[in-house]
């Protein structure tokens with residue numbers, strides 16, 4: 561994968577983030593959900609900007625966006641397409657806690673081969689591509705190379721979970737885990753926290769869609785981690801007829817035994 565393509569996609573994600581922040585910085589009536597609400601405006605502004613700039617960058621590549629699934633007619637002949645969530649973490653956007661992201665992934669044969677996750681309110685960017693590794697650029701512009709950590713048996717598990725959609729199965733999992741800390745976080749930032757070694761595991765025992773995980777999965781995998789279904793198979797983006805992901809686990813290093821926790825469930 562070439563670094564210039566990754567830089568161009570990062571620039572698009574940052575521009576979409578700026579468009580979102582223009583709207584975020586205005587007063588928001590937090591209960592508004594109807595059309596023309598600031599939320600809808602922000603989703604749409606980011607979607608249109610990304611779609612337009614990706615079509616200039618790669619006119620032949622199809623785009624699957626959360627904001628316009630009807631426009632997508634399938635991957636190209638090589639199994640390639642862009643998979644985007646222009647504004648992930650809508651509840652966090654409404655709550656104004658900053659935990660929302662712009663997500664752009666390039667899929668090839670069902671695998672996320674390039675991903676950019678940008679959190680505009682935090683001014684933090686995660687980016688990765690196959691062969692280039694995973695990096696974080698913080699609000700001060702400091703660049704760090706990302707590596708997942710290996711959980712030590714003597715330490716409590718550091719889990720990250722949805723702030724807004726915990727899922728009914730989480731309490732049972734936590735009960736059998738033993739000592740743990742659970743950090744709540746909105747959006748695809750949860751996967752990025754595993755990628756940067758701030759969390760050991762992100763168990764998602766609830767619904768998400770393909771665009772919620774694709775970009776951040778590339779970041780996790782290039783940092784040495786994995787994103788697997790409860791049967792241990794890697795999460796795939798090959799079947800775009802099924803937009804919902806299965807339940808999944810985001811794992812740091814040496815945690816292959818995690819899926820077995822679920823085998824008899």
Ligand SMILES: Nc1ncnc2c1ncn2[C@@H]1O[C@H](COP(=O)(O)O)[C@@H](OP(=O)(O)O)[C@H]1O
Pocket residue numbers: 645647648649650651721722723724725745746747748767768769772
């Ligand atoms: N019942 C449901 N069906 C499908 N996706 C759901 C869902 N509940 C939550 N999600 C997904 O979970 C994402 C938010 O995750 P989290 O709670 O971890 O921040 C949402 O992204 P959006 O905010 O882009 O809609 C949405 O796609």
Ligand SMILES: [Mg+2]
Pocket residue numbers: 626645647648649771772
């Ligand atoms: Mg989303």
